[in-house]
Amino acid sequence: MTQPKPQPGILDIELYIGGKSTVHGVQDILKLSSNENPNGPPMSAQQALAAAATTLHRYPGSDHSGLRNALADVHGIDVNKIICGCGSDELISFLCQAYSGPGVEVIHTSHGFLMYKLYAMAAGATIVSVPEADRYVNVDSILAAITPCTGLIFVANPGNPTGTKISDTDIARLIERAPKDVLIVLDGAYADYIEGWDGGASFVESHSNVVMLRTLSKMYGLGGLRVGWGYGPKHVIDVLNRVRGPFNLSAPSLAAGEAAVLDRDFVINHRIQNNTARSWLADELAALGVASDPSEANFILARFSDQTHAEACDDYLQAVGILVRRVGGYGLPQALRITVPDMVGCARVVAGIKAFLEQAA
Numbered sequence: 001m002t003q004p005k006p007q008p009g010i011l012d013i014e015l016y017i018g019g020k021s022t023v024h025g026v027q028d029i030l031k032l033s034s035n036e037n038p039n040g041p042p043m044s045a046q047q048a049l050a051a052a053a054t055t056l057h058r059y060p061g062s063d064h065s066g067l068r069n070a071l072a073d074v075h076g077i078d079v080n081k082i083i084c085g086c087g088s089d090e091l092i093s094f095l096c097q098a099y100s101g102p103g104v105e106v107i108h109t110s111h112g113f114l115m116y117k118l119y120a121m122a123a124g125a126t127i128v129s130v131p132e133a134d135r136y137v138n139v140d141s142i143l144a145a146i147t148p149c150t151g152l153i154f155v156a157n158p159g160n161p162t163g164t165k166i167s168d169t170d171i172a173r174l175i176e177r178a179p180k181d182v183l184i185v186l187d188g189a190y191a192d193y194i195e196g197w198d199g200g201a202s203f204v205e206s207h208s209n210v211v212m213l214r215t216l217s218k219m220y221g222l223g224g225l226r227v228g229w230g231y232g233p234k235h236v237i238d239v240l241n242r243v244r245g246p247f248n249l250s251a252p253s254l255a256a257g258e259a260a261v262l263d264r265d266f267v268i269n270h271r272i273q274n275n276t277a278r279s280w281l282a283d284e285l286a287a288l289g290v291a292s293d294p295s296e297a298n299f300i301l302a303r304f305s306d307q308t309h310a311e312a313c314d315d316y317l318q319a320v321g322i323l324v325r326r327v328g329g330y331g332l333p334q335a336l337r338i339t340v341p342d343m344v345g346c347a348r349v350v351a352g353i354k355a356f357l358e359q360a361a
């Protein structure tokens, strides 16, 4: 039958499957499958969202000036070099659309965030996956994979689903040695969990081929609103604004996002809560024989003896209402990614995994 055909390669894109949120027949669900903030959104953002309800008949501003000014103030960066997206996912898509395409190679690391690959494929680009070293991004492997066709390099730091972070010295080496016409994207989706770190903003200041991505979906508890932002050289931001729809962010998203960014107490308190709970969870699981790498994010990657063991643990946890994430699609079938909940939730996870190990022994 004759029917419209998509562009070559589009049907090769795997459908992204989000974290599980329900289990049939189980009531008391602890959802730890999408790296969401266990405390929910800040009250300041909820109030701004409610206030925005009275002006829903108005189109949002297209320059996102309120949110961009708040980000510039809080991070001490240049407002003219910020772009906002419908989640940082949308900015990944703009980058692939504008800086890759047929014949262009896009480098990502073997356990890197899936959306790099999916959007690069949607743009018709060639994906180049380079190995990580024991679940850490390896700058030498990236440098070795660069060819005259390389257009974009994506590095999540900290990584998802690994949680590991490479040093600014390593990032500097990557930037210094990569050709200046290759755009290097430093994805700092989890940078807010690292006190005093700029997520890569200083590299943007000093190089014309570096972009930083950030999101309000994690630390700021606004995954449902879809707000992300990027910081890059003016010439890159100008390009991305040309592929951005003028009203890509809704007025309520802009209002709530701005309020959340300005709510510094929320960020400070949640960072302390997360990082304390994360250490406790990792230590308790290690004591049970379930290892994880040092995580700098709001999740840990728990490693089991093999894929069968990891999947059996996931099945057991699901049956008791604890939803974590299988990461076979990231080349880590023997691991489960567990979002760090509050301390009550952490105790429930440890008890669940302990019970699984006892019954599996």
Ligand SMILES: Cc1ncc(COP(=O)(O)O)c(C=O)c1O
Pocket (backbone or CB within 6 Å): 035, 086, 087, 088, 089, 090, 113, 156, 159, 160, 187, 189, 214, 215, 216, 217, 223, 226, 227, 228
């Ligand atoms: C490394 C990384 N980058 C980007 C994103 C996209 O975040 P969002 O589109 O919600 O802003 C995520 C979400 O999980 C992520 O883990």
